[in-house]
Amino acid sequence: xxxxxxxxxxxxxxxxxxxxxxxxxxxxxxxxxxxxxxxxxxxxxxxxxxxxxxxxxxxxxxxxxxxxxxxxxxxxxxxxxxxxxxxxxxxxxxxxxxxxxxxxxxxxxxxxxxxxxxxxxxxxxxxxxxxxxxxxxxxxxxxxxxxxxxxxxxxxxxxxxxxxxxxxxxxxxxxxxxxxxxxxxxxxxxxxxxxxxxxxxxxxxxxxxxxxxxxxxxxxxxxxxxxxxx
Amino acid sequence: xxxxxxxxxxxxxxxxxxxxxxxxxxxxxxxxxxxxxxxxxxxxxxxxxxxxxxxxxxxxxxxxxxxxxxxxxxxxxxxxxxxxxxxxxxxxxxxxxxxxxxxxxxxxxxxxxxxxxxxxxxxxxxxxxxxxxxxxxxxxxxxxxxxxxxxxxxxxxxxxxxxxxxxxxxxxxxxxxxxxxxxxxxxxxxxxxxxxxxxxxxxxxxxxxxxxxxxxxxxxxxxxxxxxxxxxxxxxxxxxxxxxxxxxxxxxxxxxxxxxxxxxxxxxxxxxxxxxxxxxxxxxxxxxxxxxxx
Numbered sequence: 001x002x003x004x005x006x007x008x009x010x011x012x013x014x015x016x017x018x019x020x021x022x023x024x025x026x027x028x029x030x031x032x033x034x035x036x037x038x039x040x041x042x043x044x045x046x047x048x049x050x051x052x053x054x055x056x057x058x059x060x061x062x063x064x065x066x067x068x069x070x071x072x073x074x075x076x077x078x079x080x081x082x083x084x085x086x087x088x089x090x091x092x093x094x095x096x097x098x099x100x101x102x103x104x105x106x107x108x109x110x111x112x113x114x115x116x117x118x119x120x121x122x123x124x125x126x127x128x129x130x131x132x133x134x135x136x137x138x139x140x141x142x143x144x145x146x147x148x149x150x151x152x153x154x155x156x157x158x159x160x161x162x163x164x165x166x167x168x169x170x171x172x173x174x175x176x177x178x179x180x181x182x183x184x185x186x187x188x189x190x191x192x193x194x195x196x197x198x199x200x201x202x203x204x205x206x207x208x209x210x211x212x213x214x215x216x217x218x219x220x221x222x223x224x225x226x227x228x229x230x
Numbered sequence: 231x232x233x234x235x236x237x238x239x240x241x242x243x244x245x246x247x248x249x250x251x252x253x254x255x256x257x258x259x260x261x262x263x264x265x266x267x268x269x270x271x272x273x274x275x276x277x278x279x280x281x282x283x284x285x286x287x288x289x290x291x292x293x294x295x296x297x298x299x300x301x302x303x304x305x306x307x308x309x310x311x312x313x314x315x316x317x318x319x320x321x322x323x324x325x326x327x328x329x330x331x332x333x334x335x336x337x338x339x340x341x342x343x344x345x346x347x348x349x350x351x352x353x354x355x356x357x358x359x360x361x362x363x364x365x366x367x368x369x370x371x372x373x374x375x376x377x378x379x380x381x382x383x384x385x386x387x388x389x390x391x392x393x394x395x396x397x398x399x400x401x402x403x404x405x406x407x408x409x410x411x412x413x414x415x416x417x418x419x420x421x422x423x424x425x426x427x428x429x430x431x432x433x434x435x436x437x438x439x440x441x442x443x444x445x446x447x448x449x450x451x452x453x454x455x456x457x458x459x460x461x462x463x464x465x466x467x468x469x470x471x472x473x474x475x476x477x478x479x480x481x482x483x484x485x486x487x488x489x490x491x492x493x494x495x496x497x498x499x500x501x502x503x504x505x506x507x508x509x510x511x512x513x514x515x516x517x518x519x520x521x522x523x524x
Contacts, residue, residue, distance in 0.1 A: 050435065073440070080437035090432050094249045106238055107438040151436065 001159060001190050002026040002049060007058030009044055009214075018044040020214040021058070026192060028158070031185045033201045034194045036211035042194045045211065046163050049192070050084055051075045063158050080108050083152025083189075085162035089144040091136040091151075097123065098132035101150045108155055122150045126180060142173035149180065159190040166197055174200055239442065243449025253421070254454055260418040261458025261509060262465060264411030265502055269466045271407055273498075275400030277488055282393045284487060286360045287318075289389065291381040293370045295351040304351040307375050311353055314369045319356045325349045350377065360386040416513045423447065423517040430521040440522050447514040455510020456503065463502040467491055 002025060009019040019041045026032050036042050047053045049062050051070065060067040063081040070078065091100050098119055105115045123129050126146040136144055145165060152160050162181070166174035178193075178200050185191045195201060201208060210218040247254045293311065295304040301324055311320050323331075328349045357366055363386040370379045423430075433443050474488045491498075 076434075076437045076439045078437075079435060082437075084435050090428065090435070092429050092432060104436040107433065107436050107442060155437075 001028045001030070001063065002192070003059070003061040004045075004048075005059040007048065007055045007060055009041075009048065009053065010056045011053075018214055019048075019055070022211075022214070022216055023058075024209055024216055024219055026159075026190060029185070029188055029190055031182065031191045031204070031206040032193070033204075033206055033208045034192060034211065035196070035201065035208055036217075040211045041214040042211055043163060044214075046161055046194055049161055050082060051078055080155060081158045083149075083155070083157040083160040085145070085148050085152050085160065085165050087164035087167035089136070089141075089148045089168075091144060091147055093136055095136075096132065097128060097134050097136075097139070097147050100136070100147055101154050104151045104154050110155075118154060119150075122154045125153070125183075126150045140173075141168050142176065145169065145173075145177060146180070149177075149184075153184060153189070157189065159192065160184065161192045161194075163194045164196065165193065166195060166200065171199075175203070178204055236445070239445040240449050242446040244453065246446055246450050247453060250426070253425070254450075256421075257418050257454045258458045258461065260414055261455060261506055262462040264407075264414055265459060265462035265505060266466050266469070268404060268407045268411055268505075269462070269498065269502065270469070271400065271403050273466075273470060273489075273494075275396065275404070276494065278396050278400070279393065280487070280489055282389060282396065286386075286389050286393075287356055289357075289360060289382060289385050291355040291357060291363065291367065291370070291379060293353040293355060293373075293376050294378045294380070295353070296375050296377040297350050299351065299375055301351060303375070307373060308353070310373050311355065311370065314366060316358050316362050316366045317355060318358045321354045323352050323354060325351050328352060361390050412509065416509070416516060418513075420513075420517040423514075423521075426518075427521045430518060434522070443522060444515060444518065447518050448511050451510035451512075451514025452507060453510070455506035455508070455513070457506075458510070459502040459504075459506020462506070463499050466498070466502070467495070 004025065005023050007019055007022045008017070010017050022041070022045070034042050034045060044053065048055060048060055048067065051062075051067055055068055058068070062078060065074070065078045065081075067078070092103065095103060101122060102115045102119050105118060110118070120129065120132070123132060126149050128143065128146050128150060131139070131143065136147065139147065145168075148165075149160075152162075160181070165181075166177055169177065174197060181191050181193065182204065207221045208218070209216060210220075295307060299307075304324075305322055308320055308322060311317060325347055328351075329347075332349065355370070357363060363381055363383055367379050367381045367383070370376055430443055470491050474491070477488060
């Protein structure tokens, strides 16, 4: 699913060394939390998985694609096997809930009938049935994040990667969201969540990979958040 | 790309014009304004060129026939003159007519005691291209029976210089305006798409190919370009008609013959639509190029 082997990454524009010989692998169907302080390299790891940046050295395999060698025009193929979720939801403001989700299916060339069947199903799964016609600015933060999850989920991706998905939500909504991720994971989708929420991470008891100064400092499968964030 | 997907992307392009109505309006207005400025300078230079050409045509060449020739044998030379390349019109004037013209233009004292046969039969000749006046003069002089040819080579040179200067200045001005207009138009389209970089980033993240992202922008650019070109053409037509009516009705206008718009409407329309389409489509593609590299 994800295999990182001695991955190092330097941002050429600033010369910053973001990752230093990082190695780990995430298997199909796993639920993994990626934790670490600001500037530790978590977001760079996310960007490497989605193909936004390329490593200086090392090997990265994401859903069977070699991310170091992949041609730029082939990147959409990798991204269609992923569902990406951001802290700021990133919904298209002038599209309603239904269209924001259907849009991801149109991108991959799905037929109208498929879209009409799949979108209501996914919206119901994330608890947004009946809100299809609402515009993003008419929804709460938690609801907007659910739309983003529905959009990430609608193409049946092999893996969902979420960058601080609860960053703008209150604790109750954050827990609801994590339980939703757990439900999706139970259906077979791999989940990778970057987060700061210590209580949430420990409450769910999943695998935790901790990063600091661009290096993996712990990889605990017991689900205990044993790294103290500054 | 499947047909239903292309249909969706084309619809998206049209929908986007409505959802970003202010920027669409700004883009069409800028394209229109730039085309009107370019078109006006082109029309002005075309009219100046025509004016110079009409003045050039008034610069005639006179070929005098040998005085030993009878009127009939003098008339017989017309065929040889017309056979010369670069001759646009030939008019035969008998020595009697020439004398009458002289009498009309000068005081009768000057002609007192003169025989009306003192002048020569002649041909008044207009040329197609006065730049070739010297060469045509030589050709006329080589015709047997032509005694002398009077041609104002100095005038011709002045006209040619004026025409060349006007052509160069007009071309430079039009080229400059085209460059400035393309710059303004592509920046307006860039500005219009700047607000949509987030939308493009989302498209990329959900796995949209560059072609999928580009097509609605190309459709949008094409529609706005066609609208700008079409409206610009109509506005130019209106402005030109209004101005030419004013010029024709003025005192100076009685000496000027402006080009009727109908005569140049088709090439102008093609140019306006062509520039509109090219600017729109390339502007759309170029504006989002930087956002696609994610």
